[in-house]
Amino acid sequence: MEKRSVFKSTWLPILFAAPQLLLILLFFYWPVTAVLNWAFTLEPPFGGAAEFVGLDNFKEVFNDQLYWHSVMISIIFAICGPLTAIFIGLVLALAVDRELPGSGFFRFLYILPFAVAGPAGGMAFRFILSPERGLAAMLNEIQPDLWNPAKYGSHALAFVIIIFIWKWAGYTFIFLLAGLQSVPRSLIEAAAMDGSGPIRRAIDIQVPLLAPTLFFLLVTMMTEGFVGSDTFGMVHATTRGGPNHATELMVYRIVDEAFQGLNYSGASAQSLVLIGLIMIFTFIQFRFVERRVHYK
Amino acid sequence: MAQIDIRAVRKSYGKTQTLHGVDLIFPTGEFVVILGPSGCGKSTLLRMIAGLEEITAGEIAIGGTVVNKLEPRERGCAMVFQNYALYPHMSVADNIGYALKVSGVPKAERRRRVEETAAIVGLTDYLDRRPAALSGGQRQRVAMGRAMIREPKVFLFDEPLSNLDAKLRVSMRAEIRKLHQRLNATSVFVTHDQVEAMTLADRLVVMNKGRVEQVGQPLDIYHRPASTFVAAFIGSPAMNLIDSRVEGGAVRLGSAVIPLAPAFAGLEGRTVTVGIRPEQVRLAAPGTGLVAIADFVEELGAGRVVHAVMEGQPFAAAIGAEVRIAPGQPIAFDLPAEHLHLFDRETGRRIEIDGEPAQSRAAAATLAPALS
Numbered sequence: 001m002e003k004r005s006v007f008k009s010t011w012l013p014i015l016f017a018a019p020q021l022l023l024i025l026l027f028f029y030w031p032v033t034a035v036l037n038w039a040f041t042l043e044p045p046f047g048g049a050a051e052f053v054g055l056d057n058f059k060e061v062f063n064d065q066l067y068w069h070s071v072m073i074s075i076i077f078a079i080c081g082p083l084t085a086i087f088i089g090l091v092l093a094l095a096v097d098r099e100l101p102g103s104g105f106f107r108f109l110y111i112l113p114f115a116v117a118g119p120a121g122g123m124a125f126r127f128i129l130s131p132e133r134g135l136a137a138m139l140n141e142i143q144p145d146l147w148n149p150a151k152y153g154s155h156a157l158a159f160v161i162i163i164f165i166w167k168w169a170g171y172t173f174i175f176l177l178a179g180l181q182s183v184p185r186s187l188i189e190a191a192a193m194d195g196s197g198p199i200r201r202a203i204d205i206q207v208p209l210l211a212p213t214l215f216f217l218l219v220t221m222m223t224e225g226f227v228g229s230d231t232f233g234m235v236h237a238t239t240r241g242g243p244n245h246a247t248e249l250m251v252y253r254i255v256d257e258a259f260q261g262l263n264y265s266g267a268s269a270q271s272l273v274l275i276g277l278i279m280i281f282t283f284i285q286f287r288f289v290e291r292r293v294h295y296k
Numbered sequence: 297m298a299q300i301d302i303r304a305v306r307k308s309y310g311k312t313q314t315l316h317g318v319d320l321i322f323p324t325g326e327f328v329v330i331l332g333p334s335g336c337g338k339s340t341l342l343r344m345i346a347g348l349e350e351i352t353a354g355e356i357a358i359g360g361t362v363v364n365k366l367e368p369r370e371r372g373c374a375m376v377f378q379n380y381a382l383y384p385h386m387s388v389a390d391n392i393g394y395a396l397k398v399s400g401v402p403k404a405e406r407r408r409r410v411e412e413t414a415a416i417v418g419l420t421d422y423l424d425r426r427p428a429a430l431s432g433g434q435r436q437r438v439a440m441g442r443a444m445i446r447e448p449k450v451f452l453f454d455e456p457l458s459n460l461d462a463k464l465r466v467s468m469r470a471e472i473r474k475l476h477q478r479l480n481a482t483s484v485f486v487t488h489d490q491v492e493a494m495t496l497a498d499r500l501v502v503m504n505k506g507r508v509e510q511v512g513q514p515l516d517i518y519h520r521p522a523s524t525f526v527a528a529f530i531g532s533p534a535m536n537l538i539d540s541r542v543e544g545g546a547v548r549l550g551s552a553v554i555p556l557a558p559a560f561a562g563l564e565g566r567t568v569t570v571g572i573r574p575e576q577v578r579l580a581a582p583g584t585g586l587v588a589i590a591d592f593v594e595e596l597g598a599g600r601v602v603h604a605v606m607e608g609q610p611f612a613a614a615i616g617a618e619v620r621i622a623p624g625q626p627i628a629f630d631l632p633a634e635h636l637h638l639f640d641r642e643t644g645r646r647i648e649i650d651g652e653p654a655q656s657r658a659a660a661a662t663l664a665p666a667l668s
Binding site: 191208 | 375
């Protein structure tokens, strides 16, 4: 039998829980209530009484062509970014897991980008992928404007997706490496005896056994792609939503609208739509992807 | 069908050497058991044959081809792992058929051969199950089926029975033996269990600390252990080993003086270790032979084992169930000279003269039929 200690008094456990409760109330429930409230009222930015407007905020949002454009590119971003980041993390983890000489050094190297904040990474990539110099300049010498994120929306979107991948591939790498290391070595050896080479083993044995980890990463990374603070930071530090709204991801648009446009109500309404969108995606993932995942 | 030649094989991990030059030949179709305590290098040797460990020095050849640089799949070996190593996300049929799938055998033929193999190992009704839904013995059979289906030249077993309960182990042992007779592939079986080793082996290899102690037929090794290590490791209860010295053509063990055959005259004055198996010790009339004080008695049902102390050294004897012995009671033992083993005290190696064991010629003659 497991021994449990029971607190007889009521105030002691509450005292222990109080700091955490206070933080949650202050920084989660209060803002959420405010957002819910603002989404259905017209909130004056400089104080004063709010006016209840029902669904008008949502009507306004949904009637905006640019908003639908933002939803589209957010979905592209939250699918391409996470999937590629997971794929690259997986390839790197499979390589490091083989424990070839030097794998310890590379393990360290691959995790490193995760320690860099999104905006800082964005700053760095502004130089790395700048069309005027370095790598991209060589490309542009072949054909002018082969790469110019300042001019073409699609290039700009690819640009922020690359930063996302660069940052999060290291994160997925850690999880996948940990997952791979829990696959019994004898299974790999048995597959090798069965005549299976390294790539075949990865596809037939390791990846299926990693399915729970892959699924976890898919859900968390997609959520990160939609609402991650770093996602905002990356856009803010590089394209600022441009050119011509091409990289105006939902999360960037919400912050921009609220704190630049001071349209708290519109931003709140968009927040609620974004939450709804994440819920739909998560539901789809659990409904259709998770069925194929075997937990042991 | 292939012979395995192991020539001066060494293995080191960094500076620590775990195999110190092993030379062995496993003839085609034989069932070879490698026996030794844990850490003796037996699994390492097996894994080197399989291609799962690199060979630091020396050569391994399978069927005449040196395989040092070959990948596991190119060596024609199949292996049964200690923990079975079944693919948990595949059904029994997919587990068994995986090797065929990898080598691109068409689906219809694959299914036919999987069914055939499943019938041999008695898994026909379980083909759709996952390994998690099988018992230990069934998992073991899947592992064997998976190894069999490729029709390998060489079968490798890495302590495959150690995860099974005692009863299942006995029946699986018999099945492995039958399977070997049926397939006739060269089999190498690694174990630390001497009963498995004695019952399965055509040829037994006893290893200790990265060296081969003795190679031979199980009975031969039982009757003529080459060293004190082999003598103590094989046989249950373990052989009594008592330090002594050859004086006046005899060895003295406590109160007993046992004359040696004339051939051993040259040993005069040497310090030796005298060995005798507990089952060959007999009770003697009180006051004669070797006297020891009974310490405790192990009941085995069919008989019992008396653990006694003789001049500070432990001494065990297997006696019939009809004799009653109380702890603390002095017992007299008779040690038949023909069952004595002599070992050099310094090197631990067996002392034989002209290939004769320590005992008299007459005794050796009675043993001879058992050896051939």
